[in-house]
Amino acid sequence: MSAKVNDDLLTERRKCEFNVEELTNYLDGGAQATQNRRKLEDKVLSTKGLFDEVPEEYLSHKEKYENAVRKAVVYYKAMKEAEDPNQTEQERANATYRSLLHAAVFKDNSPFSLHLAMFIPAILGQADEEQKKYWMKRASKMEIIGTYAQTELGHGTFIRGLETTATYDPKTEEFVLHSPTLTAYKWWPGSLAHTANYCVVMAHLYINGKSCGIQPFIVQFRDEETHQPLPGIKLGEIGAKLGFNTVNNGFLGFDQHRIPRNRMLMKNAQVLKDGTFKRSPNSKLTYGTMVYVRVVIVNGMANQLARAVTIAVRYSAVRRQSELKPDAGEPQILDYVTQQHKLFIGIASSHAFTLTAKWLTRMYQKVTADLEKGNLDELPELHAIACCLKAVTTTDTSVLVERSRTSCGGHGYMLSSNLPQIYGLVTAACTYEGENTVLMLQTARSLVKALEQAQSGKRLSPTMSYLSEKVSSRLKWDNSIDGIVKGFRRVAYGKVESAMRSMRKYVRSGLGPEDAWNMSSVQLVAASEYTSISEADIRQLQDTYEDLLGKIRPNAVGLVDAFDFRDQILNSTLGAYDGRVYERLMEEALKSPLNAEPVNQSFHKYLKPFMQGKL
Ligand SMILES: CCCCC/C=C\C/C=C\C/C=C\C=C\C(=O)SCCNC(=O)CCNC(=O)[C@H](O)C(C)(C)COP(=O)(O)OP(=O)(O)OC[C@H]1O[C@@H](n2cnc3c(N)ncnc32)[C@H](O)[C@@H]1OP(=O)(O)O
Numbered sequence: 001m002s003a004k005v006n007d008d009l010l011t012e013r014r015k016c017e018f019n020v021e022e023l024t025n026y027l028d029g030g031a032q033a034t035q036n037r038r039k040l041e042d043k044v045l046s047t048k049g050l051f052d053e054v055p056e057e058y059l060s061h062k063e064k065y066e067n068a069v070r071k072a073v074v075y076y077k078a079m080k081e082a083e084d085p086n087q088t089e090q091e092r093a094n095a096t097y098r099s100l101l102h103a104a105v106f107k108d109n110s111p112f113s114l115h116l117a118m119f120i121p122a123i124l125g126q127a128d129e130e131q132k133k134y135w136m137k138r139a140s141k142m143e144i145i146g147t148y149a150q151t152e153l154g155h156g157t158f159i160r161g162l163e164t165t166a167t168y169d170p171k172t173e174e175f176v177l178h179s180p181t182l183t184a185y186k187w188w189p190g191s192l193a194h195t196a197n198y199c200v201v202m203a204h205l206y207i208n209g210k211s212c213g214i215q216p217f218i219v220q221f222r223d224e225e226t227h228q229p230l231p232g233i234k235l236g237e238i239g240a241k242l243g244f245n246t247v248n249n250g251f252l253g254f255d256q257h258r259i260p261r262n263r264m265l266m267k268n269a270q271v272l273k274d275g276t277f278k279r280s281p282n283s284k285l286t287y288g289t290m291v292y293v294r295v296v297i298v299n300g301m302a303n304q305l306a307r308a309v310t311i312a313v314r315y316s317a318v319r320r321q322s323e324l325k326p327d328a329g330e331p332q333i334l335d336y337v338t339q340q341h342k343l344f345i346g347i348a349s350s351h352a353f354t355l356t357a358k359w360l361t362r363m364y365q366k367v368t369a370d371l372e373k374g375n376l377d378e379l380p381e382l383h384a385i386a387c388c389l390k391a392v393t394t395t396d397t398s399v400l401v402e403r404s405r406t407s408c409g410g411h412g413y414m415l416s417s418n419l420p421q422i423y424g425l426v427t428a429a430c431t432y433e434g435e436n437t438v439l440m441l442q443t444a445r446s447l448v449k450a451l452e453q454a455q456s457g458k459r460l461s462p463t464m465s466y467l468s469e470k471v472s473s474r475l476k477w478d479n480s481i482d483g484i485v486k487g488f489r490r491v492a493y494g495k496v497e498s499a500m501r502s503m504r505k506y507v508r509s510g511l512g513p514e515d516a517w518n519m520s521s522v523q524l525v526a527a528s529e530y531t532s533i534s535e536a537d538i539r540q541l542q543d544t545y546e547d548l549l550g551k552i553r554p555n556a557v558g559l560v561d562a563f564d565f566r567d568q569i570l571n572s573t574l575g576a577y578d579g580r581v582y583e584r585l586m587e588e589a590l591k592s593p594l595n596a597e598p599v600n601q602s603f604h605k606y607l608k609p610f611m612q613g614k615l
């Protein structure tokens, strides 16, 4: 018999003024896509061995990892078996695009995540046809498990500063991989420590003593039978982190480790047998995997934010606290306008990020198709936009997930709420795949160039065209969408122009261009933030805004129900569909090993002798 649904949630669902299923279908891309996603989730989540008897927060660091590997094997097989052979690739992609299925199994991400999120994309984007055919066959069947090893102990942002060397030996037609210093050790790659046995290594290629830039190499580092590290390979785990503690992030050092010539991924640049180096049409094509993952991250943020606000809004409909009016009883905390202010922006931002992710994915697919035809014209714009949207969506999601957590009071601080873990996942994305400040400065680099082109009368790309519209500074704000967008354009234009003026002032004062850039970099980052709409400006339309909050209030639970996250995916005592918050908090608390006995052994060992002055 299903548990009784909380009365307040029942009332909320009766009050909802729109068809929740219709919004779910819209978010999925149609009723059939919703059906496919639900069918996939039903199949996979009915698999035995996917869930933890003991909540993983009560396991040791080592047990957490071993348990995650156990589940990863079960989960991966279940996903493969659940694939509907009659579905097209696109239907399969749509079914997983919005699903956070893995989140039902891994609260802190999977030890296989890098294999799927970066190792396979790196092969697809960097290998030539022959290499792709061979390695994709092995990687897609999980005969090998890979990761992406670019970051080093000493360098993450500055790729051109990476110290790992790959020196070509024409006599043996091999590359010699070497970590000349401790700071050259690869450091951070997920799955690297104990899970993967191959990786794509980004290393500085040298031929006859000449630098040929950073190139990608596919490197085996563990024996496929014994899993022992190969000769010349030093491996280990980097230690406990804020989150990602089941991703097995590791370090790897090379000591004159030799690999055959065909292990350099040669789609863009090639090394012939005699050591002739054939340059890539654009050295930045080597950075292509990162552009792809930045695009994926935007969609990931939309889904994770939707999950967090679902938990917080449902909890806010159930939680009653304080007194809004004398003798009127304790109101739902969702009736406090401050609570609406904290949470409704999260619902809206998740939808905005979903639409943005769809737009960016289409742009990525078009530019990638053009690259295949040798047309690199739109690569710089894709890079600039992907940098900006990855940085803005991860920053805003981190802020809004943390706000969802704090809006749930003490219960939001419980690991059983799952809000701390969701925060740990999303805040990592502010750093990985390009630290956000660095990426915003990449976008600023494009904005400055675009404004200079606009000022010399050149046509700009669609996303930069606002820099060529001479928007009058006397523009009057109005509350229409068009008025708001015009206001944003005016502010965005002004921010770029002001940063440019600042740089020119520094150059006139005698600074070189690099120092002028650095001195203006705070303004440059701010200018990039306005490339995509940010929340700060909406505040200026406060009266419209508070009116909107009131309009959303009766539909808030319906709006989060429409995200259609099942309880296993929310994995939260506060966010379950039935709203039985207090029963769930107690059920989870009783799973703590400390509750197995009324008196813990530490009383007899330490407390009692201490309190009796015997210690
Ligand atoms: C909660 C879950 C959400 C979903 C998660 C989904 C997936 C998660 C998967 C993985 C997460 C876990 C693992 C994470 C992995 C990693 O972190 S991998 C390592 C990532 N590292 C980086 O991103 C490094 C960042 N640094 C850089 O990209 C470069 O160093 C930087 C661009 C900052 C500078 O490069 P540099 O060579 O110095 O270039 P310049 O600044 O001098 O610029 C030269 C020109 O090149 C253009 N350019 C630069 N990068 C690109 C590019 N990628 N594509 C195209 N063009 C590029 C740049 O615009 C300059 O052009 P102009 O000279 O201005 O014309």
Ligand SMILES: Cc1cc2nc3c(=O)[nH]c(=O)nc-3n(C[C@H](O)[C@H](O)[C@H](O)COP(=O)(O)OP(=O)(O)OC[C@H]3O[C@@H](n4cnc5c(N)ncnc54)[C@H](O)[C@@H]3O)c2cc1C
Pocket: 114, 147, 148, 149, 150, 151, 154, 155, 156, 157, 158, 187, 188, 189, 190, 244, 249, 428, 431, 432, 433, 434, 435, 436, 437, 438, 441
């Ligand atoms: C959870 C997690 C998973 C990861 N997984 C992987 C992985 O699988 N594979 C992999 O290769 N890497 C991985 N990374 C590493 C990640 O890519 C790097 O941490 C990231 O690129 C930032 O580099 P860094 O850590 O060296 O920081 P740094 O580059 O040292 O940045 C430190 C500070 O310096 C500032 N700074 C640096 N350069 C500039 C500049 N030019 N202008 C202004 N400010 C600057 C930054 O803004 C930042 O505030 C992972 C990281 C995390 C946190």
